[in-house]
Amino acid sequence: MVVYMVYDIQTVNIRPESHRDRMVYSSYGYSYRKADHSNANTGMSYQAASRVFGDLPGAELVTYTSYVFMEYCGASPEKGNRYQKRHVDLNFWRLYDIRFVAGRPFDQQEFDACSDVVVIAERLAREAFGSAEEAIGKSYFVGFRPKRVVGVTEDVSSLFTFAYGEVWVPYYTKDPAWGSEGLRGGFEAMVLCKPDVSLDEMKQQIESSLDRLNASLTEYELALPDLSTYAERQFFRDDFLNPMATCIFLGLILLIVPAINVSGLISSQMSRRLSELAVRKAYGASRLTLMSQLLIENLLMAFIGALLGFLHVCYYGWVKIGCWQADIPVETLKSVFGFSYGLLYS
Secondary structure, eight states: OHHHHHHHHHHSOBTTBTTGGGEEEOOOOEEEETTTSOSOEEOOOHHHHHHHHTTOTTEEEEEEEEOOEEEEEEEETTEEEEEEEEEEOHHHHHHSOOOEEEEOOOOHHHHHTTOSEEEEEHHHHHHHHSSHHHHTTOEEEETTEEEEEEEEEOOOOTTOTTTOOSEEEEOOSSOOOOSGGGTOSSEEEEEEEOTTSOHHHHHHHHHHHHHHHHHHOSSEEEEOTTOEEHHHHHTOOSTTOOHHHHHHHHHHHHHHHHHHHHHHHHHHHHHHTHHHHHHHHHTTOOHHHHHHHHHHHHHHHHHHHHHHHHHHHHHIIIIISOGGGGTOOHHHHHHHHHHHHHHHHO
């Protein structure tokens, strides 16, 4: 039940990641010399990413993001902490349904100029300025460099791998050439497919576009071996992890281990009750009566244990983890708790 709930919540469409089932991710890729596959370097430049992903016929929206890392941020250089900073573009705010409690995202002019503007999470705004409204227009230091706060978003849960952040700034589109014919850099692409385009079709379009880019290069070549859907990126990204084999293995483990524990518990319980059963048998109790009583007792214990486990999972998933803050759709709740309800009475 726990495994199913984790998998379901991590893969279904939940705000702010409302389009998980239509997403394809590039990862950062790597470049190498064509002649002998030497001088391999991880990373993809913005120019290379825009040439591969900028004109895909099946893409509804494409956003690029640079490396995500922790940076010292605060209302002043002397008063701050380390928070997760993301370099994003305007399409990031269109792709992810992150609500603004005050202000706005940076606009096209600010992005093109890579202005010193910043969008911060509501928790950071309250810590630094007292409220989200008070933060708008104020200076906020990111890496000891002052930036003007233009927007304050709701706090995004860290359960959302790609939407999560605490500080968002525009990236510089004219990143310096790091060699390898301008291929090296620190960007990855996230592609939202059109409703009538499958994920496999989108991967084929990306691979075709990548082949055209590599054909235009003379010395180096770019590779994107980790093109993946959301579920593949989160759970089955490595080649040696087969989804079907993994699910079967987990299912066997989840069935065999509890079965061994329950059989041991029942065996120990029966050994302590042999004298009781012998006395009841001597007083005329039939074998069917004894078996019926033992079966009912074990089913009752299993029901109580399943109920307690179900309530425990609901408590920690709903209250402790804070899923109630994620605006989980009713369909998702029905799927997760309906599955749990079925397990409870199966």
